[in-house]
Amino acid sequence: MAAKIQPFDPPSSASSDSDLNEYRDVVGDISVALDNDDEESDSIISSSMSPSKQSTSAPSTVLVKSPRSTLRQRTTSVSQSTKKTATESVLQSHTRTIYTAGRPPWYNTAGQQVEPFVIGVCGGSASGKTTVARKIIESLNVPWVVLLSMDSFYKVLTEEQHEKAAHNEYNFDHPEAFDFELLTSTLQRLKDGKKVEVPIYNFVTHARETKTKTMYGANVIIFEGIMAFYNTDVLKMLDMKVFVDTDADIRLARRLKRDISQRGRDLQGVLKQYCNMVKPSFSHYIAPSMIHADIIVPRGGDNTVAIELIVRHVHKQLQARGFKLRETLAMSYVGQPLPSSIHLLPSTPQTQGLHTFIRNKDTPKDEFIFYSKRLIRLVIEFALSLLPFKNVIVDTPQCVPYSGKRCASDKICGVSILRAGETMEQAVCDVCKDIRIGKILIQTNRSTGEPELYYLRLPKDIKDYMVILMDATVATGAAAMMAIRVLLDHDVPEENILLVSLLMAESGVHTIAYAFPQVRIVTSAVDPEINEKFHVLPGIGNFGDRYFGTEPEEYLSS
Amino acid sequence: MSAQCEKVNSTSPAYEFGPKLKLLRSNDQVRELQTILRDNVRTVHRNTSRTDFKFYADRLIRLVIEESLNQLPFDTCMVMTPTGNYYKGTKYQRGNCGVSIVRSGEAMEQGLRDCCRSIRIGKILVESDSDTHEARVVYAKFPHDIADRKVLLMYPIMSTGNTVIKAVNVLKEHRVAEDNIILSNLFTTPIAAQTITTAFPLMTILTSELYHIAPNHFGQKYFGTD
Numbered sequence: 001m002a003a004k005i006q007p008f009d010p011p012s013s014a015s016s017d018s019d020l021n022e023y024r025d026v027v028g029d030i031s032v033a034l035d036n037d038d039e040e041s042d043s044i045i046s047s048s049m050s051p052s053k054q055s056t057s058a059p060s061t062v063l064v065k066s067p068r069s070t071l072r073q074r075t076t077s078v079s080q081s082t083k084k085t086a087t088e089s090v091l092q093s094h095t096r097t098i099y100t101a102g103r104p105p106w107y108n109t110a111g112q113q114v115e116p117f118v119i120g121v122c123g124g125s126a127s128g129k130t131t132v133a134r135k136i137i138e139s140l141n142v143p144w145v146v147l148l149s150m151d152s153f154y155k156v157l158t159e160e161q162h163e164k165a166a167h168n169e170y171n172f173d174h175p176e177a178f179d180f181e182l183l184t185s186t187l188q189r190l191k192d193g194k195k196v197e198v199p200i201y202n203f204v205t206h207a208r209e210t211k212t213k214t215m216y217g218a219n220v221i222i223f224e225g226i227m228a229f230y231n232t233d234v235l236k237m238l239d240m241k242v243f244v245d246t247d248a249d250i251r252l253a254r255r256l257k258r259d260i261s262q263r264g265r266d267l268q269g270v271l272k273q274y275c276n277m278v279k280p281s282f283s284h285y286i287a288p289s290m291i292h293a294d295i296i297v298p299r300g301g302d303n304t305v306a307i308e309l310i311v312r313h314v315h316k317q318l319q320a321r322g323f324k325l326r327e328t329l330a331m332s333y334v335g336q337p338l339p340s341s342i343h344l345l346p347s348t349p350q351t352q353g354l355h356t357f358i359r360n361k362d363t364p365k366d367e368f369i370f371y372s373k374r375l376i377r378l379v380i381e382f383a384l385s386l387l388p389f390k391n392v393i394v395d396t397p398q399c400v401p402y403s404g405k406r407c408a409s410d411k412i413c414g415v416s417i418l419r420a421g422e423t424m425e426q427a428v429c430d431v432c433k434d435i436r437i438g439k440i441l442i443q444t445n446r447s448t449g450e451p452e453l454y455y456l457r458l459p460k461d462i463k464d465y466m467v468i469l470m471d472a473t474v475a476t477g478a479a480a481m482m483a484i485r486v487l488l489d490h491d492v493p494e495e496n497i498l499l500v501s502l503l504m505a506e507s508g509v510h511t512i513a514y515a516f517p518q519v520r521i522v523t524s525a526v527d528p529e530i531n532e533k534f535h536v537l538p539g540i541g542n543f544g545d546r547y548f549g550t551e552p553e554e555y556l557s558s
Numbered sequence: 559m560s561a562q563c564e565k566v567n568s569t570s571p572a573y574e575f576g577p578k579l580k581l582l583r584s585n586d587q588v589r590e591l592q593t594i595l596r597d598n599v600r601t602v603h604r605n606t607s608r609t610d611f612k613f614y615a616d617r618l619i620r621l622v623i624e625e626s627l628n629q630l631p632f633d634t635c636m637v638m639t640p641t642g643n644y645y646k647g648t649k650y651q652r653g654n655c656g657v658s659i660v661r662s663g664e665a666m667e668q669g670l671r672d673c674c675r676s677i678r679i680g681k682i683l684v685e686s687d688s689d690t691h692e693a694r695v696v697y698a699k700f701p702h703d704i705a706d707r708k709v710l711l712m713y714p715i716m717s718t719g720n721t722v723i724k725a726v727n728v729l730k731e732h733r734v735a736e737d738n739i740i741l742s743n744l745f746t747t748p749i750a751a752q753t754i755t756t757a758f759p760l761m762t763i764l765t766s767e768l769y770h771i772a773p774n775h776f777g778q779k780y781f782g783t784d
Contacts, residue, residue, distance in 0.1 A: 346583060349628050349650075350624055352647055353648045353649065355645070356635065356637055356649060360637035360638065360645075360647075361637075361639055362638075370675065374624075374673060381617070381621060384587045385585035385586050385587030387587075389589070389590060394593055394596060394598065395597070395598035395599070396596045396597070396598050396771065397598055397775040398771045398773065400771050402596045402597075402769075402771070404589055404592055404596065406590055407586075433613065531641060537639075538641060538643035539639050540639065540640070541640025541641055546640070
């Protein structure tokens with residue numbers, strides 16, 4: 001049977017019609033991951049949509065809304081919004097406060113990864129692993145948790161095995177049933193902070209769906225499954241091991257109830273499967289693995305004391321890894337010469353004149369937009385000149401060969417950092433035909449001053465592209481750094497990233513150049529300072545607000 | 559033809575252009591645009607070649623226009639930014655206008671409009687006699703106060719320079735000072751550049767490329783009349 005291991009599906013194998021769901025890389029993942037444990041024989045995709053699963057489908061809805069609610073704050077006056085920040089970020093929905101916040105930095109000031117915390121949850125079938133996992137997530141109150149279920153890694157069955165499964169004779173409770181190779185590599189990549197494509201296992205066809213589930217960006221990874229502690233490689237990756245020890249009678253009772261009432265199977269078949277496979281397998285493989293556990297939780301999800309203990313430990317571990325990013329960034333590198341990775345748009349009377357228009361606070365909005373667009377166009381054209389080019393000789397209509405240049409890479413895509421970065425999208429589309437545009441939403445948390453990642457949507461095979469990352473202004477560089485980190489996590493080579501902006505502060509340039517020396521930084525001007533609100537001085541003000549006309553009221557009246 | 563190639567390739571320093579001829583700052587991106595506009599495959603054989611051609615031509619035109627505007631005079635000024643700090647900037651002077659030489663010069667009008675929204679644009683139609691190749695002015699219409707303005711004269715391709723010489727003479731007849739004229743050009747041959755700088759030493763000329771063969775298909779390809 002070992003020979004039947006399904007080879008690892010490359011991410012690109014997913015069909016393009018799945019685009020709509022594909023890139024919701026954010027914590028909405030949890031809904032699917034949680035669901036597929038509950039409904040072993042049902043289609044996972046539909047179950048995530050089913051209204052009966054309210055508690056589990058809640059995160060995806062709340063999450064999608066959360067960026068908007070944060071954006072909305074900006075339209076109100078500042079005094080109101082600071083009050084609202086406190087209440088809105090604690091948006092209550094079945095105590096799931098966690099999903100309203102963005103993801104704080106998961107890397108240090110040098111842009112290097114801080115490893116996420118991995119919790120392994122093991123236990124017999126129907127022991128309540130998922131309940132425990134969910135309760136941990138709820139009590140953790142930490143954003144960006146990924147729940148990885150072992151069920152996603154069942155091997156693809158042959159026709160013969162499929163037939164056996166239909167007669168309750170295929171052993172799903174045996175280590176051989178799992179693709180540990182794929183599981184190990186997936187978990188390792190998640191632990192490295194990389195984007196992964198988790199297979200979706202269809203329990204009807206016993207095969208993997210052509211679609212995969214994209215998971216990315218976890219501060220805490222919860223990995224659960226009956227054989228969670230079986231493989232030594234997997235075991236090494238777990239920072240904390242929890243065993244859910246529920247009485248065998250209760251587990252059988254749950255199984256009977258679930259299989260018969262929810263899945264319409266007959267008593268005979270369920271018992272046959274239990275006695276022949278589930279129970280022996282538990283005694284052989286699962287129960288002995290208890291010795292690896294750090295914590296054994298009796299009675300599963302009802303054991304609030306145990307869960308509280310786990311949560312407290314995880315919090316302590318996360319705190320030990322945490323740090324204040326932005327202030328450190330703003331303070332460093334005062335008075336150093338500009339790094340070599342910066343490419344400044346050559347200054348001309350026109351670019352200076354354009355800067356004068358858009359920096360002047362009294363410039364009317366239509367002029368501001370018009371002159372911004374002109375400057376953006378120049379910056380984008382300049383950025384494109386930094387792409388790799390090759391020499392070519394072409395025939396001309398004049399019948400004389402002409403030696404010129406051609407861009408060596410035909411895969412170029414734009415990624416804008418919302419919202420100000422979007423102002424540059426039009427210019428990119430104007431100069432590159434049919435270019436793909438990805439988006440990343442990063443907002444500053446008003447109470448901590450830290451950037452937080454809320455949303456991202458990137459071309460599927462972004463690793464093969466030259467990426468033009470756009471943000472109108474870069475002050476401390478915190479948001480740009482987060483965006484670059486996201487791109488790197490999606491396997492975009494560092495040297496393929498161009499960070500393009502209109503205006504940067506010196507400290508931001510240094511921060512990014514230090515953390516990511518191979519990222520080329522393109523801008524039209526570098527200003528010397530940043531104020532306490534992290535605005536560039538003398539600066540442009542809030543570029544996004546001015547461009548989209550969403551300045552707060554007190555600014556307009558002053 | 560090949561004899562001509564060799565001659566120009568090996569002897570480009572023999573030309574004398576004077577200080578008023580300026581070249582667009584070249585980079586790989588600009589070189590690519592120039593290559594595409596000359597490429598026979600792109601310009602002749604493809605079905606979609608015209609939209610493609612126009613797209614890349616417009617991009618190069620935009621860059622040339624932006625650079626031409628840099629030749630205009632400006633003042634320094636101080637403005638206050640929204641953060642309450644001062645920024646020492648520049649301010650363009652008023653009193654400019656564009657003049658395009660019909661027909662290919664009109665291809666550059668949109669590029670100018672994209673940079674200067676309400677600029678006045680005059681036109682000159684110069685036709686060359688099909689027998690004698692003698693250029694003559696058929697039509698000219700300018701803003702009434704053109705004598706007091708800086709003039710951005712637009713003509714993308716120059717192989718002999720005869721057309722431009724006629725056009726500049728018309729402008730001078732309208733009492734435009736020679737040093738108030740900026741010629742905006744995409745491709746010129748060294749011969750044309752020398753002819754014009756010799757004829758009008760005070761006029762500023764901005765081009766993106768000096769090359770011994772001019773892409774004469776430009777106007778027809780851009781307007782789709784080939």
